[in-house]
Amino acid sequence: MGNHNAQKVQSNSISSANFSKYSSSNIEGKAHIEHVASELDQSEANGTSIPPGTVETPKGKEDDAPQFFNYHEFSETFYADYKDPGCLKEHDFLHAISITHFPNVYVPSCSEAFKRTRIVRIPRNFEASLGSPYFSTVLPGFEPAAFTSENDEEMFIPRGIYDDDQVFGCNSISPLSSYITQARYEEIVKDINDILAYSFQVYSWYNILDVVLGSLTLGIWSWLSKYICPNRKLFSLELYVEQVNQTPLFKSQGIQIISPRRSGYLSLDFQIPMPPLPDGKIA
Numbered sequence: 657m658g659n660h661n662a663q664k665v666q667s668n669s670i671s672s673a674n675f676s677k678y679s680s681s682n683i684e685g686k687a688h689i690e691h692v693a694s695e696l697d698q699s700e701a702n703g704t705s706i707p708p709g710t711v712e713t714p715k716g717k718e719d720d721a722p723q724f725f726n727y728h729e730f731s732e733t734f735y736a737d738y739k740d741p742g743c744l745k746e747h748d749f750l751h752a753i754s755i756t757h758f759p760n761v762y763v764p765s766c767s768e769a770f771k772r773t774r775i776v777r778i779p780r781n782f783e784a785s786l787g788s789p790y791f792s793t794v795l796p797g798f799e800p801a802a803f804t805s806e807n808d809e810e811m812f813i814p815r816g817i818y819d820d821d822q823v824f825g826c827n828s829i830s831p832l833s834s835y836i837t838q839a840r841y842e843e844i845v846k847d848i849n850d851i852l853a854y855s856f857q858v859y860s861w862y863n864i865l866d867v868v869l870g871s872l873t874l875g876i877w878s879w880l881s882k883y884i885c886p887n888r889k890l891f892s893l894e895l896y897v898e899q900v901n902q903t904p905l906f907k908s909q910g911i912q913i914i915s916p917r918r919s920g921y922l923s924l925d926f927q928i929p930m931p932p933l934p935d936g937k938i939a
Contacts, residue, residue: 725801726792728777728923729756729828735818741933753816754803756796756830760927762914774931775914776832778845778924788856789921790849793842797829804828814931823931831931835909844900848916848924851896855889
């Protein structure tokens with residue numbers, strides 16, 4: 657399957673930037689993408705290539721500003737239908753599934769937790785802040801450039817099986833939306849972003865004192881400071897994450913936030929129960 661997918665990516669790849677460009681007008685955008693894919697397939701069959709700029713872009717779309725999307729997710733067209741899990745087959749782009757949850761890399765691969773949980777990754781929004789980590793305050797699937805599906809409501813609906821019997825939908829909405837509302841999610845992520853913004857201040861009293869003591873001790877303070885006086889605000893983030901994980905909403909549903917420190921502050925990861933297969937079993 658890996659070689660098959662690699663060949664599909666090489667021959668028919670269309671950048672996620674182009675995808676996001678048309679997602680606000682989903683019908684027109686997908687029709688255009690299908691047209692581009694058709695042109696690429698035809699040129700491949702004829703042994704020719706399409707010169708850059710020869711595929712027309714819909715009028716009025718040339719100057720659209722880039723829109724934010726979850727860059728962790730991707731689409732897949734070679735998968736098994738949810739109602740026929742034993743038959744892997746190719747689908748057209750309009751019926752591609754969106755890979756919105758991933759293996760739990762925070763537990764041993766041989767553990768029971770690895771078999772029963774998945775990770776939903778929340779991307780950083782670099783347009784909002786470059787000075788400190790700033791995570792998207794919009795639930796995955798509701799970003800301006802998220803993939804949508806005409807046949808699905810605004811919720812996670814299983815449509816296909818891929819990646820060792822994992823269940824995925826045809827839009828960008830992840831299973832996380834089944835456990836938490838946008839309002840509660842936004843409240844939590846805003847709190848995390850506020851703590852991070854304060855912790856990463858360049859001209860804070862902590863940083864100024866750290867530089868002075870480091871100079872006076874010829875660098876010895878830099879080694880001792882992590883034991884004597886660590887960044888208390890980042891420690892408060894660890895306490896906040898633990899506090900949220902102990903709330904009834906999280907404990908009763910088996911979800912939790914992974915400390916951003918463990919992902920190097922590159923993503924805010926939510927651990928969720930593995931979506932069940934059609935027969936109700938876990939993969």
